[in-house]
Amino acid sequence: MSPEMTRKIFLYGAGGHAKVILELLEVNERRCAGIYDEYGAATQLLGYPVSGNLNDDYKAADSAMIIAVGNNAVRRKLARKLSANWATVIHPSANISSRCTIGNGTVVMAGVSVNSEVRIGDHVIINTNCSVDHDCVLANYVHISPNVALAGNVQVGEGTHVGIGATIIQGIKIGKWATIGAGSVIIRDVPDYAVVVGNPGRILRMNEPEDVAGK
Template structure:
């Protein structure tokens, strides 16, 4: 039986980084799928607007959390890869969901639980007992102290810090460099040091 090829859904800058992780893991990449018909090639791999027929493994290489969730709801019969960069530090006691990527230099400590289709970006630190729900994006150089929880779809911006025990709700946005010292409700946008809520989505 031939090896199932990996197809990356999203031919963008994020897709480039994910591709190089897949290459470093020795995976066989069939190409990209992207809705933009103008893009025909990325990193010397072909780009198509449609998934190929037959069996394959997918990875949604799109940074936008809502788009990832929408695509997953549409691709109900597909198998999704989980990609962990060889230079990431991942505790053997952590749990990582399908479709998630852990990028180079990231560190996940003991009893961390990461949901499905999450992004743990370059050099992010996720300490013991943190729990991240599905479709969360943790940007480069984010630091989550121990026992932090992050709700579905939340995006934590580059360089943000969250102190221990904080609860961040669903579909929040934490601004770049923010310092979060208290709980954040669902749908809130938080910026600054200390973090302050500037708006809340309904």
């Protein structure tokens, strides 16, 4: 077994997203060594104890952490705050091209397909049953929701959230910290901070940079 597979994994966060990551670790036979949640009231999650005190155990050489928080801005804030080795975990049912690259702290859920020469950044969520086709580029802190379909050569900027069931045609560029609404069909480029909904997608409003980027 590789050293990576024997690392103790700590989670930061104890909400619904953390439940999915816990089971992702279990199916990979990875050890969850601890769960931290400084702001929640939970004392256990799926039978695992939750601590409100963040100690330095996660900094050990044989340990790594996953930020189990769905909010992209919060994930970026925590990644900048914490000094950790970051674990990357992929569900065994995911179909991942050997020619793609996946960054640190990223999680890939069940049923995902990632095709040739895709580049995925750090602390990205590739959620259940989504499809990412050839040559896509997903920047850090992106969340691709369940059942999303990205055609080839799509670019998604930092911190952008693509909502459940959205479809993005080939060659589209989506800016940073944008929000693509559930079920939207994107046939034109999307600027930074835009909130886009509908079929075809239209700009509903603009996000405030200081809100979405955690500044």
